Amino acid sequence: MIQSLRGIGGGVRRFAGGVDSWDEETQRRALLSLKLVNEFEEQGSGWFWQTDREGRMTYLSSKVACQVTPIGKPALGLPLTTLFQIDSDQPDTERTLGFHLSSRTSFAEYSVRPGTEDTERWWSISGRPMVDERGNFQGFIGWGSDLTEKRRSEAEITRLALFDSLTGLANRQRMKLSLDQTLALTATSYRQVSLLLLDLDRFKAVNDTLGHQVGDELLKQVASRLLRTVGDAGLVGRLGGDEFQVVLPSESHRDRLATLANNIIVALSAPYFIGGSSVTIGCSIGIAIAPDDGSDSETLVRNADLALYAAKGDGRGLHRFYQQEMLAGAQSRKVLEDDLRQALVQNQLHVAYQPLVATSDARIVGYEALLRWEHPIRGGISPADFIPIAEECGMIETLGEWVMRTACHDAAQWPDHVRVAVNVSPIQFANPALPSIVANALASSGIAPDRLELEITEGVFLNETASSDAMFASLKGLGVRLSLDDFGTGYSSLGYLRKAPFDKIKIDQSFVRGAAIAGNRNAAIIKAIVTLADTLGMETTAEGVETQDEIALIRELGCSHIQGWVYGKAMRAEIVLEVLQAGGQARLVGHRTSRAARVKMLRWAKLEIGGSRGDVRIRNLSTTGAMIDGVAFDGDVEGLKVRIEIVEGRMIDAEMRWSADGQAGIAFAEPIDLERLTAPVSKIRRAAA
Structure with a gap:
C-alpha cells in the first residue's frame, strides 16, 4: 500500500486530492498508511526517496534532505548522484549509482554519504525501477536507513583492535599487519x-614500588618520546607491557640505524617527572633487517628478539644487531633448558662448598653452598650458563629449595660452629612461601637456625615494598642469619641498610681483585665498607680473594672473613667432611702476588687477521689481554698481529700469544680501561667459584 501511495504524483503528501473517488474503506486504509509512513519517517531511522525518469529527486524524507543540501537549498530536482556519494570501499558496491540509474536495475544496501557536504553521516540505500501499468519506466523508488552510529561503532571497534588503548600507539595486531604489508611490498621492490x-629496563620496579597508575603514566610519556624521536621514519607500536616496536620501511643503513637506536636509548633514559616524583628507567634495543635477517614477519621478529636478548645480556641500555650466531645460541639454550629439566631427577646436580675463612686465624668458619651440574655428555656446565636459564624458565625456585635442603642435610654432619650459606635469588625472595621452605629444611636436617646463613643480593630491593619488610621479619623470626651478597654492585644504596636486618655484608669481588696493586682505589672502598659494617654491628666477607698478598691487605683493612680461590675451589660434601675432621684449617693454594684483574664473560666479538674478519667468543678479559675461543691455527702463532672488537664498533690492536684446542690468548698493544669497557656487561655471579 505504501509503495502505491509513493507512486502517485511523486510523493505521499500529494495523493490526498484523489481520495474522494475511493470508497470509505480504501480511504481509511490510505490515511492509516499515510499516518504510519509519517510516523516512521519522523521517529524511526528509515526514510524514503523517489526520482523521475532522469534520476532527479521528486521526493526525499525531510530529515535526510536537510543533511545532504546546504541550509535553505531544496533537494528536490537535484540528481540522486549529486546528493549521495557512494562508498566505493565497500565490497558490495562495485557498481555506481549512476550505472543502476542508466541501466534501470535494482540495487540494495549501498553505503552512501552526503555528496556536497563534508559531514560524518552515512546511510544504507536501496532502490528499484518504477513502471506504470503499461510497463513504461517512470523513475526509481527506494528507501534507506541511518548507518552513522553503526559506522562510528565499527570505527571504534577497529581503533580498539588496531591501537593500544593506553598510549594510542599501534598495537601488536596492527604492527604485524603493517610489517606483513611492508615485507610484501619490498619483496618485489628489493x-x-x-x-x-x-x-x-627497570620498568617493573617502578610499577611495583610506585603503583600501576605511575607505571601507566610512564608508558604514555615513553610513547610520546618514542614518537618524537622516530618521527616520520617509521611506525611506532606498543606490543604490550613495556615492549615497543618500530618498523622502518625504507631504512637499512646500519650506521643510521645505530644512531637512531642510540637516540632512542638516550631519550627514554632521561628522567621522567610523574606526580611530583623523578623516575628513571632505561631501554634495550634489538635490531633485525629484512630480508637478510628474515623475509617474513615471524622470522624477523624472532631475530630482533634474539638481538634484544643479547643487548640485555651485555648489560642493558644498549642496542645490538642480529647475528646468525644468536640463533645458534638460542637453540643451544633451549637444549640446555630441556637437559636441565632432566638433570635434577637424574641426579646430575650436586652441591659443592667453598670455605669461608676467618682472617684472624685462617680457620674455616663456614661454607657457601654452590650448585654444580655434571652433564653426562657435555661434562661440567658452568653456573653462569645454566643459572640464568633456570631463572628464565621458572626452575630457579625448585633448584633453590633443593640446594637449601641438601646444604642443611650436609651441614648436619659438620661441627656445630661451622655454618652453611645458601644463595636466595630475588625470585625466591618474592615467594611468600620462602619462610616455610626454610623452616622445613631446618626441621628435617635438625641444625640450629643460626647455622644457616641466607645470602640475599641487592636485586631484592628493586621491588622493595611492605612485603619485603615482612619477608625480612619472617626470616629473622626463624633465627637464621642474613647476609647482603655482592655489596657495591648494581643497585647499591645505604638506605636499606638502616632497616634490613643483615648480619653480614659480603664485599663484591670486583673491589677485591687488584686491591693489592699499587695505585688501585679498591682498598679505600673496602676500608669504607668495613667501617660502615662495623658501625652497624655487621661482619664482613671479602669475596673473590685469589692471591696471598690480598689476604694480608684484607686483614689489614679489618675485614672479618675471606672467601675465594686462594683457599681452593668449591669441593664436594665428602671432601668438606674430611677437611673439618682434620681440624678445619684453611690451606693456601692461590698465587703469591696479584696479576691484572680478569673479568669472566661469554660474548661475541669480531677478530681481524690480515684484513679478514671472523666471529670469536671472549672468555675472559683483563687490562692487558683476553682469552678467546672459536679459532683454530696451524703452527706457531706467537706474535701474529690481530685486531679485536672489544666494544661494538671499536677495533683494538693486539697480537697472539698462544693457541690450543680452539682457544687462544691475545695481548693488547696498549693497556685498556677495563672498568669503562666492561661497565655495560652484566655481572656473572661467581661462575667458576
Whole structure:
C-alpha cells in the first residue's frame, strides 16, 4: 500500500486530492498508511526517496534532505548522484549509482554519504525501477536507513583492535599487519626493511614500588618520546607491557640505524617527572633487517628478539644487531633448558662448598653452598650458563629449595660452629612461601637456625615494598642469619641498610681483585665498607680473594672473613667432611702476588687477521689481554698481529700469544680501561667459584 501511495504524483503528501473517488474503506486504509509512513519517517531511522525518469529527486524524507543540501537549498530536482556519494570501499558496491540509474536495475544496501557536504553521516540505500501499468519506466523508488552510529561503532571497534588503548600507539595486531604489508611490498621492490624491538629496563620496579597508575603514566610519556624521536621514519607500536616496536620501511643503513637506536636509548633514559616524583628507567634495543635477517614477519621478529636478548645480556641500555650466531645460541639454550629439566631427577646436580675463612686465624668458619651440574655428555656446565636459564624458565625456585635442603642435610654432619650459606635469588625472595621452605629444611636436617646463613643480593630491593619488610621479619623470626651478597654492585644504596636486618655484608669481588696493586682505589672502598659494617654491628666477607698478598691487605683493612680461590675451589660434601675432621684449617693454594684483574664473560666479538674478519667468543678479559675461543691455527702463532672488537664498533690492536684446542690468548698493544669497557656487561655471579 505504501509503495502505491509513493507512486502517485511523486510523493505521499500529494495523493490526498484523489481520495474522494475511493470508497470509505480504501480511504481509511490510505490515511492509516499515510499516518504510519509519517510516523516512521519522523521517529524511526528509515526514510524514503523517489526520482523521475532522469534520476532527479521528486521526493526525499525531510530529515535526510536537510543533511545532504546546504541550509535553505531544496533537494528536490537535484540528481540522486549529486546528493549521495557512494562508498566505493565497500565490497558490495562495485557498481555506481549512476550505472543502476542508466541501466534501470535494482540495487540494495549501498553505503552512501552526503555528496556536497563534508559531514560524518552515512546511510544504507536501496532502490528499484518504477513502471506504470503499461510497463513504461517512470523513475526509481527506494528507501534507506541511518548507518552513522553503526559506522562510528565499527570505527571504534577497529581503533580498539588496531591501537593500544593506553598510549594510542599501534598495537601488536596492527604492527604485524603493517610489517606483513611492508615485507610484501619490498619483496618485489628489493628494498630492505628494519625492525627495532625495544624493552624498558627497570620498568617493573617502578610499577611495583610506585603503583600501576605511575607505571601507566610512564608508558604514555615513553610513547610520546618514542614518537618524537622516530618521527616520520617509521611506525611506532606498543606490543604490550613495556615492549615497543618500530618498523622502518625504507631504512637499512646500519650506521643510521645505530644512531637512531642510540637516540632512542638516550631519550627514554632521561628522567621522567610523574606526580611530583623523578623516575628513571632505561631501554634495550634489538635490531633485525629484512630480508637478510628474515623475509617474513615471524622470522624477523624472532631475530630482533634474539638481538634484544643479547643487548640485555651485555648489560642493558644498549642496542645490538642480529647475528646468525644468536640463533645458534638460542637453540643451544633451549637444549640446555630441556637437559636441565632432566638433570635434577637424574641426579646430575650436586652441591659443592667453598670455605669461608676467618682472617684472624685462617680457620674455616663456614661454607657457601654452590650448585654444580655434571652433564653426562657435555661434562661440567658452568653456573653462569645454566643459572640464568633456570631463572628464565621458572626452575630457579625448585633448584633453590633443593640446594637449601641438601646444604642443611650436609651441614648436619659438620661441627656445630661451622655454618652453611645458601644463595636466595630475588625470585625466591618474592615467594611468600620462602619462610616455610626454610623452616622445613631446618626441621628435617635438625641444625640450629643460626647455622644457616641466607645470602640475599641487592636485586631484592628493586621491588622493595611492605612485603619485603615482612619477608625480612619472617626470616629473622626463624633465627637464621642474613647476609647482603655482592655489596657495591648494581643497585647499591645505604638506605636499606638502616632497616634490613643483615648480619653480614659480603664485599663484591670486583673491589677485591687488584686491591693489592699499587695505585688501585679498591682498598679505600673496602676500608669504607668495613667501617660502615662495623658501625652497624655487621661482619664482613671479602669475596673473590685469589692471591696471598690480598689476604694480608684484607686483614689489614679489618675485614672479618675471606672467601675465594686462594683457599681452593668449591669441593664436594665428602671432601668438606674430611677437611673439618682434620681440624678445619684453611690451606693456601692461590698465587703469591696479584696479576691484572680478569673479568669472566661469554660474548661475541669480531677478530681481524690480515684484513679478514671472523666471529670469536671472549672468555675472559683483563687490562692487558683476553682469552678467546672459536679459532683454530696451524703452527706457531706467537706474535701474529690481530685486531679485536672489544666494544661494538671499536677495533683494538693486539697480537697472539698462544693457541690450543680452539682457544687462544691475545695481548693488547696498549693497556685498556677495563672498568669503562666492561661497565655495560652484566655481572656473572661467581661462575667458576
